[in-house]
Amino acid sequence: MAQDPHAAEQLAPLLTSEGWALLNSLGPYREEDALAITARLRKAGHAPELVSAVLSQARLRVKAEAKFGEFSRHMLFTRAGLEQATRLSIAARHARRFVDADVRSVADLGCGLGADAMAMASLDLDVTAVELDETTAACATINLMPFPNVRVVHEDAQTVPLEGIEGVWLDPARRTTTTSGTTRLWDPQQFSPPLSFVSELADAGRPVGVKLGPGLPHSSVPEGCEAQWVSTDGEVAEVGLYFNALKRPSVRRAALVLAGQTASELVAETDFGGGVRAEVGPLEGFLYEPDGAVIRAGLVAELADRLGGHLVDPHIAYICAPNLVATPFAKAYRVLDVRPYNVRALRQWVRDEGITALDIKKRGTSVTPEELRKLLFLGQGKGPKKKPHRRATLVLTRIGDDRVAAVVEPV
Template sequence: MSSNSSDVPSSQLALLLTSAGWELLNSVDPSSAGTNEAAFQLNLSLRKAGHPAELATAVVQQSQLRFKARTKFGPFADSMVFTQAGLEQATRLNIAGLHAQRYTRAGIKKVADLGCGIGADSLALASAEIDVTAVELDETTAAATTLNLMPWTNARVVNADATSFDLTGFDGVWLDPARRTTDTSGTSRIFDPEAFSPPLSFVENLADRGLAVGVKMGPGLPHDAIPANCEVQWVSVNGDVTEAALWFGKLARPGIRRAALVISEHGATEITSSLDFDPDAALRGDVPVGPISEYLYEPDGAVIRAGLIDELLKITGGHLLDPHIAYFGTDAFVQTPLAKAYKVVEVRPYHVKNLRAWVKAEKIGVLDIKKRGMDVTPEELRKVLLAGSGKSSKKKATLVLTRIGDQRVAIQVEPVA
């Protein structure tokens, strides 16, 4: 991730990088700062033990970041240094490993990680025995990355502007442009690819020079912003769409324009297409549309973002319920890791009063609401429907709210394990 400014003061990091600071930081279990209350108590205990207030605060804040980072880096997090913005955008370690595999398979030997952030992808590239130079503009972040990459002799960090770094001798480039801004109220997302740092046009220029280029973009990347000469792969991890990676040159797989990679605890499944995104295929009748069937499916977010519903329907033999909406149905159950399956129990018109009466009559106390194509806030509707239904009840139900043509419906379903 390219950084314009760090959210961790350089003075604070300097304290942690002293021998006393580093020893104290590594003596603290990040779990002891896992909640705000725990972090407050840890700060007090460190100060009572005689440690300076500034050092205690630095250790506590870094321990909090290490604890949060465990979801992305596992046990490696406990020996790394983070910034808040860097951690938020950092690639999960298993996904960074997949990125590195692209370069290995393409025979790329020397990679520049332009705007490396805290170094997650550089770490993976170095682990794959690729010579990697991590370039980071922000001095504090570059210092943190230097520490994170210390175990690898084939990795180095350069504190420089990614857009002016000399790429002579490099055959590959990786970029994770900054897509957030940081201010006193925290961090916020940027959605315009030309407002990223560096912008998407800079990435395209690198690819035009003949370099093997990979770039991590946000999953909400507009389809019309995707360059014509690349492969784009959306990735989801346990239902969370984490990125849209663009691959140019040797890193792009022949015959693949769009891909969705779905990763869960059960493994990884990918679906691909050689064609450009076609948002009007269903409206033209190129994609099957039919009535509500015995089973209803909600495609994984990566499949939806990649516009690969039509390919998924070919695999499952399913049909859309409405040409504008991603839900689809089948008459017989089809097992697929690319969509969540539900058994249809009953279909009702969407009327809040009638749904509330149904919840009360059935003594439902736990209600899961999913929706597509309707201007409804599930959390607010849930409160309305459960009001007066007997909150002690543990009976569960699931509603899928959607629109079929001009009709709004509430479909009672049961999740299929």
């Protein structure tokens, strides 16, 4: 985990009996109550540094609810740690890999705030949670105290002894932190630990899994592992690489789509660039916008084949099909009209149709939806309206060298 230069001073006041009790006495926190809470705590005689630390942590706990649910109310966080922390719903799936592989002990290298270690411990795995950053390790110690089968070690993930431990899970730091904030790292060899270290562990035959950012290039995915991209409620969260006993037979790449309590998966045995070859055809019928995990996993052609459809351009992830097919792997739209991309003509269309709200989607074009929306509504409101107000959806894309605008409606 990348170090946050301000995290230690914000956390230290909370690691006292007074600070911990004060933090947990706040109850549900609302930002609009911050001034009143500050005044009340200061009047009670609490030091300004403690009050500031308590309020900062209360804000982080509210933000963490999206990933940790009710557990967040009793945890400690750093801002950088929360950014990279795994959602518990996804961490549970990481842990299940080890259980299904009959692994009983796991080293969580780069455990961060402890999300994956919590999920593993809840499935009765013995966990050694390793974290290099001292402040983050302190948070993990607090967060994992309810689990007697977890021990937190403040040490370098690349040097900690692994004797007697069966499996390894890694969540490398992919950000560098400075006084001005955090910056994302893109080169897998700059991660901490680097991807080459993961491969070395896997080459020794251990069951190894690693969580990485979803933007990992296909060229950086090691041979012999399974790569599973995961999206939750429409947002691509990660790619997990699984080696040896954690890898499923005959799965090289996969897209796991989580929506509420529903999980759907699209898989392929072939390597990246192989497999199904999708045909290219007209923009008509029903337009499908694949989930980001499907796109990242290189499974758009496989999805088109499943939908009985085709691509509108060989380099753009839009699928068209003559029939409406229910699928968790894409959003569907009925194509109403397709016209050349022309701002003046589109502005006239907006006026003629009485459109007052416009959703704009785009792929394969440099047009900025926000700027185009301003141009299309420029001058609207002058003169009589010909038709009732309504919302419309516009899809901007490229077919070969031509830019087009498709009027669609969500299904």
